[in-house]
Amino acid sequence: MAAAASYSIQPTSRIVNQPQPKSALNSRSLSFASQFQTFSLKHLDWGISFYLKSFELTILKYRCVQLHPQKASALVRAEMSSEVDVSLSPRVNSVKLSKTVAITDQATALVQAGVPVIRLAAGEPDFNTPIPIAEAGINAIREGFTRGKWNILHARSDFGEQWCKTEYSSSSSCSVDEVIIPALFWVSYPEMARLAGANPVILPTSISENFLLDPKVLESSLTEKSRLLILCSPSNPTGSVYPRKLLEQIAEIVAKHPRLLVMSDEIYEHIIYAPATHTCFASLPGMWDRTLTVNGFSKAFAMSGWRLGYLAGPKNFVSACGKIQSQSTSGASSISQKAAVAALGLGYAGGEAVADMVKAFRERRDVLVKSFGELDGVKISEPQGAFYLFLDFSSYYGSEVDGFSVINGSEALCRYLLDKAQGALVPGDAFGDDTCIRISYAESLSTLQEAVERIKSALVALKPAVAV
Numbered sequence: 001m002a003a004a005a006s007y008s009i010q011p012t013s014r015i016v017n018q019p020q021p022k023s024a025l026n027s028r029s030l031s032f033a034s035q036f037q038t039f040s041l042k043h044l045d046w047g048i049s050f051y052l053k054s055f056e057l058t059i060l061k062y063r064c065v066q067l068h069p070q071k072a073s074a075l076v077r078a079e080m081s082s083e084v085d086v087s088l089s090p091r092v093n094s095v096k097l098s099k100t101v102a103i104t105d106q107a108t109a110l111v112q113a114g115v116p117v118i119r120l121a122a123g124e125p126d127f128n129t130p131i132p133i134a135e136a137g138i139n140a141i142r143e144g145f146t147r148g149k150w151n152i153l154h155a156r157s158d159f160g161e162q163w164c165k166t167e168y169s170s171s172s173s174c175s176v177d178e179v180i181i182p183a184l185f186w187v188s189y190p191e192m193a194r195l196a197g198a199n200p201v202i203l204p205t206s207i208s209e210n211f212l213l214d215p216k217v218l219e220s221s222l223t224e225k226s227r228l229l230i231l232c233s234p235s236n237p238t239g240s241v242y243p244r245k246l247l248e249q250i251a252e253i254v255a256k257h258p259r260l261l262v263m264s265d266e267i268y269e270h271i272i273y274a275p276a277t278h279t280c281f282a283s284l285p286g287m288w289d290r291t292l293t294v295n296g297f298s299k300a301f302a303m304s305g306w307r308l309g310y311l312a313g314p315k316n317f318v319s320a321c322g323k324i325q326s327q328s329t330s331g332a333s334s335i336s337q338k339a340a341v342a343a344l345g346l347g348y349a350g351g352e353a354v355a356d357m358v359k360a361f362r363e364r365r366d367v368l369v370k371s372f373g374e375l376d377g378v379k380i381s382e383p384q385g386a387f388y389l390f391l392d393f394s395s396y397y398g399s400e401v402d403g404f405s406v407i408n409g410s411e412a413l414c415r416y417l418l419d420k421a422q423g424a425l426v427p428g429d430a431f432g433d434d435t436c437i438r439i440s441y442a443e444s445l446s447t448l449q450e451a452v453e454r455i456k457s458a459l460v461a462l463k464p465a466v467a468v
Helices: 069-080 099-112 131-142 188-195 215-221 244-254 315-326 334-344 348-373 410-420 445-459
Strands: 031-033 038-040 046-053 056-063 154-156 163-165 178-182 199-203 226-232 261-265 291-296 309-312 388-392 436-440
Touching (some): 178 188, 178 215, 188 199, 199 215
Parallel strands (some): 178 199, 178 226
Antiparallel strands (some): 154 163, 291 309, 388 436
């Protein structure tokens, strides 16, 4: 879903054919040292000093109004000399920082410093929230819906006649043994599993199969410890859409394992390109009672800043999540809930407002697929939904560039493109595949076309090192 935590995969007892990504950079940059220049940004409450080497950041945080690197260093030394125990729990230490959030913030900081970076890292629509939704939020404030926990938002799910309360809640709140995660995955899934005390088990997929999970691989990987399978269709980061027949095969395997639940992330269900169609996993035979459907308003309705999602599933699991939420956030924003009611009132799949956005996304996808298809050595799995391209650039690995050493993976390639093309992209190792990089096309067509030309120019110096 829309919020996140770098999701490099740590070794566990059961990681299947999964490369180990490098450490990730953090994001919330206020004082920032990079290969471009050093600068400071004003902030009302917090200052953070960043020391960047490649995508490695050391983070030091202080309470202040504005902080410069020299003052930060002095405060660092002062604070570290105290006798307070500042150690963190092993579970917290096991969690990695989000590369998508970090790179997005890095790119934003560079832009604010005057570097003309094109930002193609964020999974965030570039459209404004549709006017009827925004007006509903404004009216909610004016009408006094601004107090405490407010539970008016109810939504009828697309897959049946039952109703479910839709509040933002942690979809990995249950304690599990192993969480089965097909690569490619949203960066937060493994970290959610670790925070819940579980081991993420990563299952391989391939670009030749559009990064879709092979049912045989799933069946051979399940054990008595398997508690949760996570599916995402349409997929972040690939845009792949699971056809109904494949989901039915997966459901047949799931049905053989009484302990196994399924978390179906369907946040991109309305951003889909015909002839592809969306199938809700809970609608499949025998899956209603064991599926937790995760969805929200950030993507299709361009409401990423409203921070509202929902979990639909069997009452006992939803109640358990509600219990945990009651001790943390208490509930979702009342103003956002009012806006979400208006979003649901736009009609099926968001009506004309969402259809116009999807049309624009499809046009951008077509332009990018054609443009990158002209590059030697680049492999493409054409996305059927969402707004991402996940491109295999591994044929360029092994190239040596003056002043830049060897391009030895997706992270090195993204560093190179940030430097030479001033384009911010996300390394594929953050999503479970170091051969690829992710490009978000949630930007205007003219911006995307400029980014393509920059990337092509930068790649001229990198002759494909591997025959394809």
